[in-house]
Amino acid sequence: MSAVRTLVVGDVHGCLDELDALLEEAKFLPGRDELWMVGDLVDRGPDSVGVVRRARSLGARSVLGNHEEKHLRFRKHAAREAADPRYRNPMKPLSEESRAAHEALDEADWQWLGGLPVWRTLADRWVVVHGGLEPRWPLARQNERLVLRIREVDERGKFVSSGDPRVPVPGSVPWASRWRGPESVLYGHQVHGLERPRVDAHGDGVECWGLDTGCVFGGRLTAFVWPAGEIVQVDAKRAYASLETAPLE
Numbered sequence: 001m002s003a004v005r006t007l008v009v010g011d012v013h014g015c016l017d018e019l020d021a022l023l024e025e026a027k028f029l030p031g032r033d034e035l036w037m038v039g040d041l042v043d044r045g046p047d048s049v050g051v052v053r054r055a056r057s058l059g060a061r062s063v064l065g066n067h068e069e070k071h072l073r074f075r076k077h078a079a080r081e082a083a084d085p086r087y088r089n090p091m092k093p094l095s096e097e098s099r100a101a102h103e104a105l106d107e108a109d110w111q112w113l114g115g116l117p118v119w120r121t122l123a124d125r126w127v128v129v130h131g132g133l134e135p136r137w138p139l140a141r142q143n144e145r146l147v148l149r150i151r152e153v154d155e156r157g158k159f160v161s162s163g164d165p166r167v168p169v170p171g172s173v174p175w176a177s178r179w180r181g182p183e184s185v186l187y188g189h190q191v192h193g194l195e196r197p198r199v200d201a202h203g204d205g206v207e208c209w210g211l212d213t214g215c216v217f218g219g220r221l222t223a224f225v226w227p228a229g230e231i232v233q234v235d236a237k238r239a240y241a242s243l244e245t246a247p248l249e
């Protein structure tokens with residue numbers, strides 16, 4: 001029997017068939033191996049609820065993605081609206097598919113989603129977080145909402161955004177290119193490419209691996225395998241959404 005491994009899986013976005021194929025490709029063995037996820041299990045793809053249920057049944061440890069956070073926030077507003085007819089949910093309505101998944105999640109699913117942490121640490125070296133970390137602050141001072149959504153930073157390592165993820169602020173760079181540790185980071189959220197994960201390595205043992213290789217956009221689903229530091233991937237069966245036109249947050 002081989003040693004205990006932890007698989008850290010990139011953004012699944014409802015791609016249940018690909019998640020199952022990836023676990024098979026990695027010869028994942030429940031009870032021996034651990035399954036970790038970088039968040040955004042839901043939305044855009046064909047079976048968000050199925051992915052949540054699979055994650056739960058395998059005892060997966062995920063961090064919170066911005067899509068889970070949005071569903072949880074929507075649910076809180078909806079509950080308040082139901083209790084108080086004068087209250088208006090300030091959020092935009094969910095898309096039709098998001099709404100269908102939202103309504104199909106059961107109480108145990110919501111409990112599980114509501115308990116997801118914003119980051120986890122793996123083996124005293126790696127931080128697993130959905131979006132990333134703001135390089136101007138140490139881990140302990142990160143903003144918990146921002147780390148779900150960060151993509152680009154300015155020259156001082158401060159979060160910047162044009163409001164449209166497809167339009168970078170002039171002079172901005174991916175946060176991972178400025179992060180100097182001491183933690184190494186495994187993250188998702190930003191599709192840097194549809195094939196290989198993005199790796200930023202600074203020569204001092206600090207590495208950032210971007211594991212979202214756009215499965216839902218017809219790319220690949222990627223797992224980082226700890227402690228070997230290897231990558232396992234499967235191809236998407238098809239593109240379920242368009243990287244050019246899907247609303248990004």
Ligand SMILES: [Mn+2]
Binds near residue numbers: 065130188189190
């Ligand atoms: Mn995301």
